[in-house]
Amino acid sequence: MTNSIYIDQKQILKHYKQPDKHTHKGIQGHALIIGGSYGKIGAVSLSAKACLKTGCGLVTVFIPKCGYDILQIAIPEVMVITDNQEKLISNITFDITPQAIGIGPGLGQKIETQNAFHQFLQTNKTPLVIDADALNILSQNKEWLSLLPPKTILTPHPKELERLIGKWHSEEEKRSMAISFSKQYQVIIVMKGAPSRIIDGETLYENTTGNAALATAGSGDVLTGMITSLLAQSYEPISAAILGVYLHGLTAEIALPETGYQSFIASDVIANIGKAFLSLEKLE
Ligand SMILES: NC(=O)C1=CN([C@@H]2O[C@H](COP(=O)(O)OP(=O)(O)OC[C@H]3O[C@@H](n4cnc5c(N)ncnc54)[C@H](OP(=O)(O)O)[C@@H]3O)[C@@H](O)[C@H]2O)[C@@H](O)CC1
Ligand SMILES: Nc1ncnc2c1ncn2[C@@H]1O[C@H](COP(=O)(O)OP(=O)(O)O)[C@@H](O)[C@H]1O
């Protein structure tokens, strides 16, 4: 039997933790965002900035060489490690110890990148958020799913979900296929949509924030950065997924009176993360 929970104001406070007064950047979590390819460095920029603005102490990105200047100029607060290749990721190696890794935004699916992702999964033990092309690569190589650490968070949009779990013919079937998949691979699935639903084994959480303004390029990349940030700050994976999705939706509600649906862009999600957090504090 599925257990369904609506994530509303009352529920979200069970997941939200106020920052400790005596914290410092060294214990606020170090997140690593891996992604980007020629023409899609913007996806990693959005993800990394959202990660910082969600409270992580340190953020590093791993990107192809062509993104180096772009990242350093766009977000001076973020540290950058580059691959050997100019336009794509071919060998994921780094000498930092992040508490969470988000991988996939703008990554592309070239064979060299697929091989690098496979090698990475074979040795990685850090908590993961997997999005976009990293999900698409897994869909093409389902045997790699067993390499994911337990409670890895997957954030597919409907097409990515279909590539991963197969076609469904009704909402009911989609839900039961997602539950089976979550149980089989011990993963948390953030099924993005309107509304977004989060599956963790037999439990389904339905988000209650957000609106159609979020139907804009890069808003999913931003969500990946937000969830990775919370995971790096020691939130339990399920709380990171639930709180990330809730805050992400809230930004669109907060911004709507100023932007309308049409002119809201992914950067407006990032610009309103602070107000979304503040609205949680008012509830307490
Ligand atoms: N600035 C940058 O650098 C940006 C970079 N980005 C990066 O680009 C890469 C490719 O990612 P992507 O999601 O655009 O491509 P893809 O997986 O083929 O999915 C597209 C197809 O899926 C469907 N679909 C999507 N949503 C749906 C929904 N709610 N409900 C139903 N269907 C839905 C829809 O299919 P259709 O309905 O047309 O059949 C659509 O055509 C990835 O790395 C990403 O990070 C982007 O984030 C943008 C900003
Ligand atoms: N009509 C809508 N109502 C509410 N949320 C939406 C709507 N359309 C899209 N979203 C949200 O926007 C995000 C889009 O993610 P995604 O498709 O991965 O975008 P991108 O890959 O361009 O970053 C998801 O979090 C999704 O739930």
Ligand SMILES: [Mg+2]
């Ligand atoms: Mg996406």
